[in-house]
Amino acid sequence: MCSRMTSGNAVAAPDPISRPAGFEGEYVALGGYPILSTDLETFSRRLLEMLESGGRQCVFFANTNFVVECRGLREVLDAPGVTIVNDGIGLDLAAMMVHRRRFRENLNGTDLIPSLCQRSHRPLRFFLLGAKPGIADAAAKTLAERYGQQVVGVCDGYGQMRAQGTQLVDTINQARPDMLLVALGNPLQERWILEHRASLDVPLAFGVGALLDFLSGNARRAPAWVQRIHMEWAFRLLHEPRRLLKRYSIDLFTFFGVCLRAQRRAVQAERAG
Numbered sequence: 001m002c003s004r005m006t007s008g009n010a011v012a013a014p015d016p017i018s019r020p021a022g023f024e025g026e027y028v029a030l031g032g033y034p035i036l037s038t039d040l041e042t043f044s045r046r047l048l049e050m051l052e053s054g055g056r057q058c059v060f061f062a063n064t065n066f067v068v069e070c071r072g073l074r075e076v077l078d079a080p081g082v083t084i085v086n087d088g089i090g091l092d093l094a095a096m097m098v099h100r101r102r103f104r105e106n107l108n109g110t111d112l113i114p115s116l117c118q119r120s121h122r123p124l125r126f127f128l129l130g131a132k133p134g135i136a137d138a139a140a141k142t143l144a145e146r147y148g149q150q151v152v153g154v155c156d157g158y159g160q161m162r163a164q165g166t167q168l169v170d171t172i173n174q175a176r177p178d179m180l181l182v183a184l185g186n187p188l189q190e191r192w193i194l195e196h197r198a199s200l201d202v203p204l205a206f207g208v209g210a211l212l213d214f215l216s217g218n219a220r221r222a223p224a225w226v227q228r229i230h231m232e233w234a235f236r237l238l239h240e241p242r243r244l245l246k247r248y249s250i251d252l253f254t255f256f257g258v259c260l261r262a263q264r265r266a267v268q269a270e271r272a273g
Helices: 040-052 064-069 071-077 089-099 109-119 135-145 159-175 188-196 211-216 224-228 232-239 250-272
Strands: 026-030 033-037 057-062 082-086 125-130 150-155 179-183 204-207
Touching: 026 089, 026 250, 040 057, 040 109, 040 204, 057 064, 057 188, 064 071, 064 089, 064 250, 071 082, 071 188, 082 089, 089 250, 109 179, 109 204, 109 211, 125 135, 125 159, 135 150, 135 211, 150 159, 179 188, 179 211, 188 204, 224 232
Parallel strands: 033 082, 057 082, 057 204, 125 150, 125 179, 179 204
Antiparallel strands: 026 033
């Protein structure tokens, strides 16, 4: 069962809306997704302001895998209270190819969550959902010991999640977290958050992919200099070739195709309108 710590339904599509208010920066349309172009400092500050003011937000990180795997969720991702930010050199290349511009800064959960911890004036309350057995527990230890945060609940993405069944949302709500980190991979984490967001009593929910693996020490981040030259993908491929080879080869052609087709449809719709 999931541990609480003290101290398949279809997702309904929303009506078309304008971009959500409250976040500084421009939105870049890529692959049919509205992606916020901002920087780490600004986005961290606005999320913490939203948390303290009683707002709610679901945050997703668009890398090439997200763009390819979450195509069936594009309509519901274009909704109030949902923000997508760019993650990785692939998005920058696509933005240059389609719009002749780059994103202001690369954003990912591995940088954003520590940034929120460091900038918050109080310890944040986290609930961790997903990853293999033991990973979330180790990540919780890192959040508590290295970042001084409170982890109020942990549930792995395997036996514990299955055992919880329909009670999982109640378990999360009873823990009263400020932030829910869901690490189930694309598109499962996005679908789970979107399907349950109306029932979740959580201010900020994030689809974080491999973040818990990094926090737990189960996976290594690239050295800072590799990150600065935008080659972290190559570092990860070197260390996980079996899992990532297809993503960083064949799937890249699919990704750029998705971006180009979406842009062509947008241009045709604009001309027709």
